[in-house]
Amino acid sequence: MSKEDSMTRTLTHLERLEAESIHIMREVVAEAEHPVMLYSVGKDSAVMLHLARKAFYPSPPPFPLLHVDTTWKFRDMYALRDRMATESGMELLVYQNPEAVEKGINPFDHGPLHTDMWKTEGLKQALDHYGFDVAFGGARRDEEKSRAKERVFSFRSANHRWDPKNQRPELWNLYNAKKSKAESIRCFPISNWTELDIWQYIHLNDIPIVPLYFAEKRPTVERDGMLLMVDDDRFPLRESEVPVERSIRFRTLGCYPLTGAVESEAKTLPEVIQEMLLTTTSERQGRIIDKDGGDASMEKKKQEGYF
Amino acid sequence: MTDPIYQTDALIAEDIDAYLESHQHKSLLRFITCGSVDDGKSTLIGRLLYDSKMIFEDQLAALEADSKRVGTQGQEIDFALLVDGLAAEREQGITIDVAYRFFTTEKRKFIVADTPGHEQYTRNMVTGASTADLAVILIDARKGVLTQTRRHSFLAHLIGIRNIVLAVNKMDLVDYSQKVFDDIVADYRIFADSIGIQAFTAMPISGFKGDNITALSPNTPWYQGKPLIQHLEEVEVDNIVDQAKPFRMAVQWVNRPNLDFRGFSGQIASGTVKPGDEVRVLPSGKTSTVSRIVTLDGDLAEAVAGQSVTICLADEIDCSRGDVLAIADHPPQVADQFEASIVWMSDEHLIPGRPYWLKLGTQMVSATIQPPKYQVNVNTMEHLAARTLELNGIGVAVVSTDKPIVFEPYDQSRTLGGFILIDRMTNATVAAGMLHFSLRRAQNVHWQALDVSREAHAVMKNQTPAVLWFTGLSGAGKSTIANLVEKKLHALGKHTFLLDGDNVRHGLNKDLGFTETDRIENIRRVGEVARLMADAGLIVLSAFISPFRAERDMVRHMMPDGEFIEVHIDTPLAEAEKRDVKGLYKKARAGELKNFTGIDSPYEPPENPEIRIDTTKLSPEDAAELIVERLLA
Numbered sequence: 048m049s050k051e052d053s054m055t056r057t058l059t060h061l062e063r064l065e066a067e068s069i070h071i072m073r074e075v076v077a078e079a080e081h082p083v084m085l086y087s088v089g090k091d092s093a094v095m096l097h098l099a100r101k102a103f104y105p106s107p108p109p110f111p112l113l114h115v116d117t118t119w120k121f122r123d124m125y126a127l128r129d130r131m132a133t134e135s136g137m138e139l140l141v142y143q144n145p146e147a148v149e150k151g152i153n154p155f156d157h158g159p160l161h162t163d164m165w166k167t168e169g170l171k172q173a174l175d176h177y178g179f180d181v182a183f184g185g186a187r188r189d190e191e192k193s194r195a196k197e198r199v200f201s202f203r204s205a206n207h208r209w210d211p212k213n214q215r216p217e218l219w220n221l222y223n224a225k226k227s228k229a230e231s232i233r234c235f236p237i238s239n240w241t242e243l244d245i246w247q248y249i250h251l252n253d254i255p256i257v258p259l260y261f262a263e264k265r266p267t268v269e270r271d272g273m274l275l276m277v278d279d280d281r282f283p284l285r286e287s288e289v290p291v292e293r294s295i296r297f298r299t300l301g302c303y304p305l306t307g308a309v310e311s312e313a314k315t316l317p318e319v320i321q322e323m324l325l326t327t328t329s330e331r332q333g334r335i336i337d338k339d340g341g342d343a344s345m346e347k348k349k350q351e352g353y354f
Numbered sequence: 355m356t357d358p359i360y361q362t363d364a365l366i367a368e369d370i371d372a373y374l375e376s377h378q379h380k381s382l383l384r385f386i387t388c389g390s391v392d393d394g395k396s397t398l399i400g401r402l403l404y405d406s407k408m409i410f411e412d413q414l415a416a417l418e419a420d421s422k423r424v425g426t427q428g429q430e431i432d433f434a435l436l437v438d439g440l441a442a443e444r445e446q447g448i449t450i451d452v453a454y455r456f457f458t459t460e461k462r463k464f465i466v467a468d469t470p471g472h473e474q475y476t477r478n479m480v481t482g483a484s485t486a487d488l489a490v491i492l493i494d495a496r497k498g499v500l501t502q503t504r505r506h507s508f509l510a511h512l513i514g515i516r517n518i519v520l521a522v523n524k525m526d527l528v529d530y531s532q533k534v535f536d537d538i539v540a541d542y543r544i545f546a547d548s549i550g551i552q553a554f555t556a557m558p559i560s561g562f563k564g565d566n567i568t569a570l571s572p573n574t575p576w577y578q579g580k581p582l583i584q585h586l587e588e589v590e591v592d593n594i595v596d597q598a599k600p601f602r603m604a605v606q607w608v609n610r611p612n613l614d615f616r617g618f619s620g621q622i623a624s625g626t627v628k629p630g631d632e633v634r635v636l637p638s639g640k641t642s643t644v645s646r647i648v649t650l651d652g653d654l655a656e657a658v659a660g661q662s663v664t665i666c667l668a669d670e671i672d673c674s675r676g677d678v679l680a681i682a683d684h685p686p687q688v689a690d691q692f693e694a695s696i697v698w699m700s701d702e703h704l705i706p707g708r709p710y711w712l713k714l715g716t717q718m719v720s721a722t723i724q725p726p727k728y729q730v731n732v733n734t735m736e737h738l739a740a741r742t743l744e745l746n747g748i749g750v751a752v753v754s755t756d757k758p759i760v761f762e763p764y765d766q767s768r769t770l771g772g773f774i775l776i777d778r779m780t781n782a783t784v785a786a787g788m789l790h791f792s793l794r795r796a797q798n799v800h801w802q803a804l805d806v807s808r809e810a811h812a813v814m815k816n817q818t819p820a821v822l823w824f825t826g827l828s829g830a831g832k833s834t835i836a837n838l839v840e841k842k843l844h845a846l847g848k849h850t851f852l853l854d855g856d857n858v859r860h861g862l863n864k865d866l867g868f869t870e871t872d873r874i875e876n877i878r879r880v881g882e883v884a885r886l887m888a889d890a891g892l893i894v895l896s897a898f899i900s901p902f903r904a905e906r907d908m909v910r911h912m913m914p915d916g917e918f919i920e921v922h923i924d925t926p927l928a929e930a931e932k933r934d935v936k937g938l939y940k941k942a943r944a945g946e947l948k949n950f951t952g953i954d955s956p957y958e959p960p961e962n963p964e965i966r967i968d969t970t971k972l973s974p975e976d977a978a979e980l981i982v983e984r985l986l987a
Contacts, residue, residue, distance in 0.1 A: 058593055058660050060382035060463040069662035070621040073606040077675050104650040106611040188454045195453040215783040216699045218484040219772045221713055225781040241456045321370040
């Protein structure tokens with residue numbers, strides 16, 4: 048073997064994914080006027096943030112983090128969010144839709160309106176408020192079928208709508224970031240990562256994630272076929288409902304009343320990965336949001352401006 | 355499903371750390387599947403996902419229900435439904451688009467670009483193919499090589515995919531017949547040769563039954579190759595090939611956190627780099643030495659093609675976004691005019707001469723496209739005359755940029771040879787292109803410096819070199835007048851040479867026919883020869899119909915300013931046809947000669963020729979006299 052002489056080296060799939068994501072982020076920074084990174088504190092956001100730090104090192108990532116808050120995230124998420132902003136040296140912007148604040152919109156009383164107002168409307172308002180023209184998001188193509196066909200640079204009209212029929216062709220690693228003043232771009236640098244890639248990368252790079260991803264005894268109730276965690280005293284218990292301590296963890300994180308837990312004993316990252324690999328249900332099954340509105344619900348939400 | 359390729363469950367359950375260790379060393383192969391639903395493409399992808407356990411229980415439950423409801427496979431699972439999750443969107447009238455799917459085996463991770471096969475989705479297929487290392491071209495064993503097989507192969511080859519797998523599918527429906535398979539492969543080989551595909555790997559499979567997918571099938575004992583998955587696991591990825599090429603990195607961003615640090619960030623397009631390497635910044639040509647390769651995980655001793663890094667140089671030299679860092683003694687070319695293949699991707703057709711944004715690597719310049727030299731019929735590979743390119747149209751045209759750009763031919767570098775065109779009004783991406791070669795070299799290209807320069811050649815001959823380019827209809831009198839001009843110049847002691855169409859075709863261009871491309875190539879070669887002769891100090895006379903402005907302009911741009919003298923031998927068609935010295939017009943009118951200029955192929959007269967000869971007013975003798983006068987004036 049003349050492997051040493053030839054100096055060629057097969058990049059691993061994670062090295063290639065990493066290099067691609069970094070390339071995408073640098074293109075945005077070079078061509079956008081006012082970019083921002085949407086930070087949801089989940090595992091995908093954690094990887095995206097880590098990639099941003101790699102892309103611009105030794106500079107801190109030259110854009111702020113934006114958390115579109117619903118006030119209903121898990122407490123652990125708020126804690127990690129503040130810690131990561133400090134560690135990365137980036138500015139953290141937290142936006143809460145003032146109308147939703149005023150009306151006290153919550154997932155228990157308002158159903159789909161909750162996601163609509165806090166997340167979809169909140170995001171649009173935040174982007175308009177700060178005048179961001181490109182927003183990084185941590186969506187992956189393996190998550191959901193409408194995402195499987197979305198571009199890395201995804202165009203939004205002046206009123207933030209996505210038009211799946213009219214996407215720009217995206218060839219090689221050439222991204223077209225040109226747009227008119229009122230339009231904006233959602234950019235997905237980890238489009239080509241899978242759930243396993245994300246976990247593997249977190250493991251290899253020792254990236255901090257919310258402890259809720261690991262199993263622990265937590266107070267839960269079973270409701271409509273889902274295991275919900277009672278994260279604070281805002282959780283309205285129904286008659287006959289008594290929180291039960293169960294060893295649970297979460298595969299995805301969102302608003303705690305909308306996020307189903309799985310019973311698990313996986314306390315370490317390898318154990319979590321092990322469980323994920325042996326599991327038989329897809330990742331977003333624990334999320335209510337994908338289901339209301341039928342089969343194409345995510346696509347519909349995206350068209351309306353949801354990430 | 356007891357296939358060892360996917361049998362990782364045991365390891366996952368018993369020793370997750372060992373599994374993770376093995377998993378993190380997997381390489382990545384990106385491939386594209388080409389074929390229509392009828393060829394079993396969706397079934398094949400569905401099977402790959404299913405066999406590699408990429409389908410979860412909830413998805414499988416939905417699939418089983420769908421299979422019974424609308425499936426075409428009786429009570430069996432219809433894998434096609436899994437992939438055609440886009441079917442719902444199709445019903446809503448959404449453009450069928452590239453979908454990316456992911457699966458993994460023991461040895462590799464895979465990203466499949468699942469692209470639609472119909473002609474109206476050519477642009478989608480090109481998009482999916484642009485990032486692929488390999489293409490799986492599906493053929494229905496019952497149908498053999500079809501028009502769409504040819505189209506898919508042409509597109510895959512056009513976009514530069516080196517690894518082509520010809521998957522002859524549905525072998526179960528032809529009783530696993532070796533003869534059927536061999537005949538299809540032989541058929542395909544003839545076609546592949548004709549479009550320049552040098553090698554491909556053929557395999558008999560059944561996506562539905564699973565033959566030769568993960569393991570060799572007992573149904574095809576005559577098949578000596580590998581099963582599909584094994585081939586996909588072992589084929590060499592482009593990344594390895596790229597590492598063997600000279601170092602190039604397009605600078606994306608200058609990293610300047612403080613006054614003490616200045617690094618150049620980019621993704622290495624080809625080659626390898628390490629501290630101490632001498633590099634050149636293009637287009638300026640300035641050189642420096644790599645001092646550090648910086649990453650968050652620490653400085654690197656070496657970086658290779660595909661990696662995103664930040665490079666620091668030993669000297670404070672100018673370098674910014676759009677520049678290219680390259681190995682100093684083997685830099686890429688810099689030019690501002692090119693021949694390129696263009697795939698049009700917009701509903702609004704190409705407008706020749708209109709400025710578009712051109713993005714190549716990290717360079718963004720303004721560019722204009724000349725009317726295409728020809729368009730390719732993607733079904734027959736015929737070259738057709740075209741004035742523009744419509745949606746999904748593929749053609750070859752001259753691209754001019756408003757300033758020189760750093761580039762490499764596409765077949766050497768996807769990164770420095772592939773570009774997109776952007777509409778300046780709508781900002782839409784309207785086309786993708788692949789540069790073939792430059793037509794006009796920019797000044798800071800490093801030519802082999804010759805001690806005896808072209809000026810020295812000319813001085814010794816006591817003349818100014820020139821190319822007199824005679825253009826006009828067949829029978830206009832080009833050769834006659836050019837001959838007279840040469841005689842007169844010769845008598846005056848000038849060093850001349852006459853390049854005549856017929857003579858050149860007996861030798862230099864005897865491999866060329868009379869198709870559109872061949873005629874263009876004919877002119878290009880003649881142009882190059884004329885240029886070399888002018889470099890040697892000669893006065894060159896070329897007599898060619900050369901009906902298209904684009905080609906004449908191409909030759910004009912090969913020459914130094916003022917040395918190309920276009921002589922339009924202007925004879926009306928009626929007059930030329932009346933003379934019909936060689937009897938060609940009669941044949942053309944009778945339909946015996948195709949693509950005859952003036953009859954069924956256009957002649958584009960020069961707009962501003964240096965010299966125009968009206969043969970209805972001037973005799974050949976007088977015309978020659980006039981040309982000599984003007985030349986020596």
